[in-house]
Amino acid sequence: MLSYERATVEGRHRHLKGSKGNTSKFVVTLLFFSENKQNESSSSSVYVHNPHLAEMKDDVLYHLSLATGTHDLPAMFGDVKFVCTGGSAWRMKKCTAYIAAELGMEDPKSDYPNICAGTDRYAMYKVGPVLCVSHGMGVPSIAIMLHELIKLLHHARCTDVTIIRIGTSGGIGLEPGTIVVTKQSLDGMFQPRFEQVILGKTVVRNVDLDQGLAEELLKCSKELNQFETVIGNTMCTLDFYEGQARLDGAFCSYTEKDKQDFLHKAKEAGVCNIEMESSVFAAMCNLSGLRGAVVCVTLLDRLKGDQLSCPHDVLQGYQLRPQILVGHYIKQQLKATALKV
Ligand SMILES: O=P(O)(O)O[C@@H]1C[C@H](O)[C@@H](CO)O1
């Protein structure tokens, strides 16, 4: 069972306009969900926390092109136990075919229809208990997908779902092709938090990820022994260029030295890689009670450069690594569950 914990943070806003040093007080209420061990049940299905949903006759998951009124969501998705999500639709289709082969569930025609074919916002594929969904680029895009996915899992009455973001990133001091399993998601100021403005107030959300799941994934990588994997902090930014201290965007107002100083500070804060979705992903896993992990391959070492100039096939090969690791993990989990039955 999960229960709310409330915490209040007080601070002061500095007014941008008006007289120098003018500030006003703000109060932010933090809601954490914590495990209630006393009432722990064997399966977990706490995904949505919204009293308004129960009052709605029909729920339209607009960006997924699915709805409770037009689709039998329990029949379509009730067996889902794992969700893999990543930026590109191509990668999610590849991931579906790879996991199908790993689990011996290949479609003889190798055709995995896009369940969200009614929209070009996101793509979704399913093989057995595994759902693969694309999320686009950046926090707003993945947040919209996650709101609708979490409602989908709720309407479908799914239980015990694990969700893993399989993505790409820029590494700091790591050999390109290394996988980073995120320990904590830090913002651009190296703070472990996700800030969202709701009703004109800043709400700070918890970005802790499931450490047990991260360790299990690291163990799987050791068993596979195909590529280097580390557990470390991931910096989540709102931009690929200036937000990640690149020198090659359309605009840049800092020097190579400024960039290096920033990246070294990030390294000191335990940052192993930089990407653009982990913070809100972690926050929404915490809110929903989903078990979550972020597994990203590094495409380059940001201490050595900014441009992704290595050959296309090398980059595509790197992109497949997170799914190889996650495919192995899912296969092991399903085997272990089958043994228990
Ligand atoms: O899941 P992907 O590999 O798309 O995530 C990273 C972070 C940004 O969305 C994108 C930038 O190239 O790659």
Ligand SMILES: O=c1cc[nH]c(=O)[nH]1
């Ligand atoms: O450097 C990189 C590479 C992939 N994705 C990012 O966000 N940054």
